[in-house]
Amino acid sequence: MTLPLSPDELLTTTRSVRKRLDLERPVPIELVRECLEVALQAPTGSNSQNWHWVVITDAGLRRTVGDYYKRSYDAYSDQRAARNAALSAERQAVGARVATxxxxxxxxxxxxxxxxxxxxxxxxxxPPGNQAGLWGSLLPAAWSYQLAARARGLGSAWTTLHLxxxxxxxxxxxxxxxxxQGVLLPTAYYTGETFKPAPREPLDTVLHLDTW
Structure with missing residues (x-):
C-alpha cells in the first residue's frame, strides 16, 4: 500500500528524517525489500548493476555502525560551528535547526x-580522475530507495559520515x-505528517543558460 502522492509531491516532500524516526516500531523486512526492488530500476553505467545492498537489522551490528557514525559525527560537529559563523543570520538559523x-x-x-x-x-x-560515472551507478538508486520508502510511510536520511x-x-x-560503501540510509516509520517542500534559493541564482 503506497500513499496517494503525485510524482511532484513525492519528489518535493521526501525529506531527510532524523528526529522523527520511530525508534520503537519494527519495520517489516518485506517493506524494505519492496523499496529495494524499486531502487534496482535505477540506471547504471553500461547497465552494469554492480551495486550491493547491506540491510542491517541485528541490534548488535546496528549499534556497531551507530558507534562509528557517532565518532565521526563528533569530529564533524566540532568544525560545523566555525563554518556556520560565516553564514547569514537566516542561514545560521536554518543551520541551527538542522544541527539539532x-x-x-x-x-x-x-x-x-x-x-x-x-x-x-x-x-x-x-578509478583515477572524475568518478561521476562510478557513483552515478549507485547514488540514483539510493535516492529511489528513499522515494519508495516515503511512498510506503517510511522515513530515511542520507548520511555519509560513517565513511x-x-x-x-x-x-x-x-x-x-x-x-x-556509498551512503548509509537509516530507515524507520516516522511520526507526524508535516512533510512539505523545503526552502531553497531561487532557481535563477543557480541557473546558467548556455554559458556560465
Missing part, C-alpha cells in the same frame, strides 16, 4: 530499526575490500 536534528540522529543511529548501506563493486582502488570509518564498518559487516 542531526545531533539527535547521531545519538540514536544505532537504535534505528533498519540501516541500509548502499555499496558498489569498485576494486581495491577507486570516515568505512574499513572498520566493512570489516564488522563482512563486506569484501573490492566493494565500497
Amino acid at each position: 536534528s542531526a545531533d539527535h540522529l547521531a545519538e540514536h543511529m544505532g537504535d534505528v530499526p533498519v540501516l541500509v548501506l548502499a555499496c558498489i563493486t569498485v576494486g581495491e582502488d577507486f 570516515a570509518y568505512e574499513k572498520e564498518v566493512g570489516e564488522a559487516l563482512g563486506i569484501p575490500p573490492h566493494v565500497r
Whole structure:
C-alpha cells in the first residue's frame, strides 16, 4: 500500500528524517525489500548493476555502525560551528535547526530499526580522475530507495559520515575490500505528517543558460 502522492509531491516532500524516526516500531523486512526492488530500476553505467545492498537489522551490528557514525559525527560537529559563523543570520538559523536534528540522529543511529548501506563493486582502488560515472551507478538508486520508502510511510536520511570509518564498518559487516560503501540510509516509520517542500534559493541564482 503506497500513499496517494503525485510524482511532484513525492519528489518535493521526501525529506531527510532524523528526529522523527520511530525508534520503537519494527519495520517489516518485506517493506524494505519492496523499496529495494524499486531502487534496482535505477540506471547504471553500461547497465552494469554492480551495486550491493547491506540491510542491517541485528541490534548488535546496528549499534556497531551507530558507534562509528557517532565518532565521526563528533569530529564533524566540532568544525560545523566555525563554518556556520560565516553564514547569514537566516542561514545560521536554518543551520541551527538542522544541527539539532542531526545531533539527535547521531545519538540514536544505532537504535534505528533498519540501516541500509548502499555499496558498489569498485576494486581495491577507486578509478583515477572524475568518478561521476562510478557513483552515478549507485547514488540514483539510493535516492529511489528513499522515494519508495516515503511512498510506503517510511522515513530515511542520507548520511555519509560513517565513511570516515568505512574499513572498520566493512570489516564488522563482512563486506569484501573490492566493494565500497556509498551512503548509509537509516530507515524507520516516522511520526507526524508535516512533510512539505523545503526552502531553497531561487532557481535563477543557480541557473546558467548556455554559458556560465
